[in-house]
Amino acid sequence: MERDQPLTPAGRLFVQPQMDQIINVAIAVDSPFAVDVAAVKAEVRSSVMLKLPRFCSLMVRDSCGREYWRRTEVDVDRHVIVRHHPLSDDPLVSDEDAVNDFIADLAVSSPLPADKPLWEIHILVAHATAVFRLHHALGDGISLMSMLLSCCRKADDPSQLPTIGAAAAAPPRGWSAWALVKLVWYTLVYALEFTVRALWLRDRTTAVSGGAGVELWPRKLATARFRLDDMKIVKRAVNESTINDVLFGIISCGLSRYLDIKSPKALPPEGLRMTGVAMVNLRAQPGLQDISKLMSSSNSSTSWGNKFGMIILPVYYHKGDSNPIEFVKRAKSMIDKKKLSLEALFSYKVGHLVTSFLGAKFAAILSYRILSNTSFTISNIIGPREKITIVGHTVKHIRVTSSSLPHAITMHMVSYGGVAEMQILTAKEIIPDPKILAKCFEDALLEMKEVALGSNIIS
Incomplete structure (x- = not known):
């Protein structure tokens, strides 16, 4: 049996009530037709995500209130939440506004359930958008974005992973x-x-x-x-x-x-x-x-x-x-x-x-x-410089909020x-x-x- 692993100090900070942070990543695709939900679930089951221990662990507390990661079985069906109907009944509301309003509502007092690992994927079929909800205790924006891009492929060469756009390295300090x-x-x-x-x-x-x-x-x-x-x-x-x-x-x-x-x-x-x-x-x-x-x-x-x-x-x-x-x-x-x-x-x-x-x-x-x-x-x-695909669909945009x-x-x-x-x-x-x-x-x-x-x- 694997022993429980303590949260890092940064992870413990992000599960405190004042600082409880969830990163919301909206990935929209160009395809106007319905997203293949079965394909999405299959991709999640075979992805790098489920090879990362924190994505397969519950966050638990001991009798002293200290937080730990405890390994558990992942039920992908509980993590992938599908909504087939439009988010708004008003036909004049654009996809962008509807998804933005949805995420704005999630951003306030919408915690992730503690009885499963701290991530979810909301598939908004009518808007051709997937919203990844990932608790900040799992990792920072760099780690999580790197992980998500590992599930994508280049649009012009589906056999290749996206090229990661590197920031310019800082010049070496002159130690005078x-x-x-x-x-x-x-x-x-x-x-x-x-x-x-x-x-x-x-x-x-x-x-x-x-x-x-x-x-x-x-x-x-x-x-x-x-x-x-x-x-x-x-x-x-x-x-x-x-x-x-x-x-x-x-x-x-x-x-x-x-x-x-x-x-x-x-x-x-x-x-x-x-x-x-x-x-x-x-x-x-x-x-x-x-x-x-x-x-x-x-x-x-x-x-x-x-x-x-x-x-x-x-x-x-x-x-x-x-x-x-x-x-x-x-x-x-x-x-x-x-x-x-x-x-x-x-x-x-x-x-x-x-x-x-x-x-x-x-x-x-x-x-x-x-x-x-x-x-x-x-x-x-x-993010990536070239166009990329996810589950075979070309990505239209990647947006992040918390x-x-x-x-x-x-x-x-x-x-x-x-x-x-x-x-x-x-x-x-x-x-x-x-x-x-x-x-x-x-x-x-x-x-x-x-x-x-x-x-x-x-x-």
Whole structure:
């Protein structure tokens, strides 16, 4: 008999009530006809998913309340949930809106049953979409996306697995005396900021602010789309910038435009700070991972699980007449300083130590306070560049979101086939019109592109 395996510190954190997180991945296919449910179940039974111990285990607690994984038989029929009828009776509601509304409802107070392994697949036949619900305790976004892509094939060569788009590796650090001084200084500064965020420091209230308890409010979900070629044009306009610099420039500019729309008579002060929480992959290899290496590696920095740290990233309000490229320059300046620090590693190690020595409940309280005192969450995963298929159907798009948090805005972006799609989950009572916010982000990129193309910066 296999012995029960304890949850990792990160896994224990994600099963606490304040931080209970489920990742929802919507994969839509191009085929207009009904999805072959039997084929989906057969694919699940033979997939890598059921070779991973955590996907074949119950999460149980002992008499002291400590969490463990206990191996069990997997009944695929209980995990694959089929809905044949449309999600909405209104024929004017598009597939995208219907699925987004469905996921927004799942994002609030919809836990996974504890009497089976912590994952489900909802097949929405009428909308040609599968929604994978995977508990964060099973692994982080990089692990789970790598696992899902291992179930896919290239559209132009069904015998081949998708090409994993790797993020650009960070340049090696120059270990001069001055570089070490900056590393120590910035790490101390950002570690102190983490501490005061957990204790008392809070963003100033705006039209997009959340707070404690907001994770229980009803949600709305909208999608913003960005062409990667457009983002690369803007990237080349700002020397040595990255796609992430452009993304945070878009968020800063888009939030500024949204506040101009929502508060035209009471605009925030120029330069108002809105702080975001971003997730950083701490594995040695950037981007998505080879699933076989994740499964076989015994190295904690490359193996399956939750291997990410948090960093605090501020964006700033500026009036609508600002040059949009300036938002990217400010974002690059801020992110460059973050890269010089060990902030992400610090947050990961401190979270591990607090959970191990003071308990997951205390670690959850600290994490919850950091989220309550900031304004939004953002993550970005690079997906496959080429078109892929799943169970023989060409994938139309891949979208990711998660359970609601104390933030009024949660943003998750995944790129696929030359397009980056960002799911914007909002608290309905605070931001009732997330499509307007999505349009602000999309327009921000287009404005940046126009300025970049018209400024002779790009040949």
